[in-house]
Structure formats: C-alpha cells, structure tokens
Amino acid sequence: MDLSLHARIRAGDPEAFREIFKDHAQTVYRHAVRTTGDWAASQDVVSLTFLEAWRIRENLRDEGDTPRPWLMGIATNVLRNTARAGRRHERALARSPVKEAVPDFADELIGRITDGEQLAAAHAVLAQLRRSEQEVFTLCVWSGLSYAEAAQALGVPVGTVRSRLARARSRLRKLAEQEMKKRRADQRRTEPVRDSGQVRGGRTEAARLNKEQNR
Template sequence: MSTDSDIIRRSRDSPSAFGELYDKHASIIYRYAARRAGDFAADDVTSETFLVAWEQLETYDLDRDDARPWLFGIATNLLRRHHRAEAKMLKSAGKAASREALSDDSDRIAAQVDAAAATASIASTLKNMAAIDRETLLLYAWADLTYEGIATAMGVPLGTVRSRLNRARQTLRSQLSLEELDETENDHGRLAAAPRNA
C-alpha cells in the first residue's frame, strides 16, 4: 500500500493521484471537523483542508510518510475561523444536558442523569478553556493524534504540546473536582456523606 508521501510525490506529477489522499483521509478530517464545529461546518472545513493541501503540495516534507498531522494542522487552522460556531455548540450542549437532567422524571436511571450532568460540566469547561489548550486536547482526544502528530499539526515543539495537554487536563480535573465538592456540601458548609457510586 502506498504511503501518504508516495501519493503526494505522484500527485506532483499527476494531479489525479491526489484523489487517493482525499479518499484515504477525508472521512477522519470530516469527523474531526464535525465534532469541533458541527456537521454544518464539517463539509466546508474538509473541502477547504484538501484545497489548501493541494495548494501547498510542494511544501510537504516527503520524509513524513503519514500526512495526517499535516492535514489536521490545516484543518485546525481553518477551524479557528469557525471558533464562534464551536463555542455556540459547546454552550448549547451544556444547556441541553442541563435541561435533560432537570426535566428528567423518575423514568430515567441515575446513571443517565449523571452522564447528562457530566456532559454539561465538560462542555462548559471546554468552552471556557483557553482556545489553544482546547485545540490541543481535541486533537489528542478526537483526532487520535500522538504528541508528535499534534506538534506537527500545530507547528510547535513537542514540549509545548505536553505543557498544553497537561494544562488542559488540570483544568478539566480542577473544574470537575470543584463541582463535585459543591454537590457534596450541605447547607452549613460541611461535607455531606460521600456521594454514592452508581
């Protein structure tokens, strides 16, 4: 099977070969873009990603066999344009999960309520997180890139990726721990009994 660098090398001489790169990676770029900015933006981001890749074909480092970090880097830059849509989607997800948890009657099990509350909390934390940390975390979690792949995609050193992921994880842990503490305090400010495990 051809590596991405082989496909790109052939594409420089025969433009029709570029379709192989699209066929190989368009679906993962689309899924990543859809998770970041919604389905309405994913088609545009995917198309634009491969258009930019085509325009920058000569700049691709042929020593890299895997083009995914390069493509995710392009997609991430394009998604910055769609940041407002992403923030709106996270805000809506947080509100929807909160409404579901609040409007729930006895016909939902406790685990579903906990999941809805956790979704709202995570969505809110992601929305309020520094954009650069959120992008790094989502490239790791949703695009399934390695640290090295994220560094390539974002054009930063490996140590910067580690710092950003560490900061993002600390933000998530801190925010989720604070909310857990808030839920376990009683009216007198003392900790109530430990929350029950579902």
C-alpha cells in the first residue's frame, strides 16, 4: 500500500524526513533570519526545528497536502524558546565582570553589510509589535503561509490570524513612517555644511596671485 508523506513521517521513515528537510529547510531558515536578524542563530533554529519534528512526528495530522504549517508551528515555538534563552543569557552576562572585547571578523562579514543593515532596520521596527503580531506577520507576509496554514501553525482560529495581521500591518505602517522621518533627520544632521567663504576665498586668492604675477 502506498503511504502518504504524512503517514511515512509518523512512521519514522528517514527518506520522508530527508524529503521534507530538502523541501522546507530554506523556508524555516529564512523565517528564522527575518525573525531574529541573526544568520548563525537561524541555522541553530533550523536544526532544532527538525530535531523537534522528528521527536514529535506522531503528532503530525493528515491536514492539507504539505507538512509546512506543522513545521512552521514547531519553528515558531523554537524561536520563542530561543528568545527566552537569549534574554536569560543577556541577564547573566550583565551580572558577569566585563571582559576584553573580541575583535570582529570584518573580512568574513563584509559581503553581508548592506543586507544586514536592511535586515536590522526591518527587525528593529518589527520588534516594536506584540509577539503574537510579529509571529503572524512573519509567517503570512515573509514566509508566505496562507491564513489557514498560519492558523494551523499557531494553533489559533483563522479569524484570529486575520485580525492580528491587520493590526500588525496598521502598526507597521505608522512605525515605518516614524523610522523614515528619523533616518532623514539623522541624515540631514550628518550632511557636511558647505562653506560659502571658500568661493570668496578662492577668488581673493586668485586675484592676489594675478597681482603678484603682474609685478
């Protein structure tokens, strides 16, 4: 009998797991990068997501044609736990004595500067939303899940996904406008001021040189 992919996953078929990893690992990774703003941490999120998927594989239900919503729900839980662990780590570091700073590996990161800056700006704005709004926005807008898939991933009704996404988009528009105004103001403050005296000084200097040459 031909078993469905979901049934094969529940049965612990290694080939089925390799198949879903190949098809969905990049989706989980991109979602993690956009949520955390951290490439290295996102690789850990991918590993933890698929390890947890293997551990709870018997919980996968026969809903839809793809296990993507199930995987993204696991990834969302992993991201929640990672964020909590990160906050605990930061508090522990704050209590520790200050150590000598480790130099940055600029050569390794130079190719990522532009993308990193853009991602950091987007992440800074997104971080101002409630966690529930962040999760819906990243799943539906950045990772491309449908309302039904996001609802399945988060374990909430479809109507809740719709209302959270509407609030997230409304708040993000306002926050993005504020961020753009702030960036423009910062840019104006850092622009060099032209010295009008340079032109007059240049003409005076030229006149003086002409007089000396005509002597």
